[in-house]
Amino acid sequence: METLHQELKELIIDSLNLEDIDAADIETDAPLFGDGLGLDSIDALELGLSVKKRYGVSLDPEDKETRTHFASVANLASFIQANQA
Template sequence: MQTLELEIKTLLIDALNLEDITADDIANDAPLFGDGLGLDSIDALELGLALQKRYGVTLSPDAEETRRHFASIAALASFVAGARKL
């Protein structure tokens, strides 16, 4: 799972053009929104599209479920890993 978390961190940095951040700067369990990394809804859309392109995952139209998946890098990795098994 650590490899997947690193891949997602790199994808996040590349997709959102975060030039001043490295993968090491992002804690796996840190919030991606608000007080954490500070992402916003536009960032979520861009990241969601990048995840769909890279891993072929489909995000749920249920906003609450999507918020859970986007809570942290660890949550995203768990979602992607689970979606890959389907």
């Protein structure tokens, strides 16, 4: 799971072109949106596409659970593990 957390942190940085942040700066359980990393809805769309490309897992923007899956790196990793074939 630690490897997946690290991969996701790097994916977030790469897919969103975050220049002043490295993977060590992103806390696994910290919120990705709002007061945490400060991502917004456009970032969520970009990140969703990157997750789909890399892991083959789709996040439905209409699903109420999607917000929960995107809450933190840990939540996103759990979602990917649960939904990968």
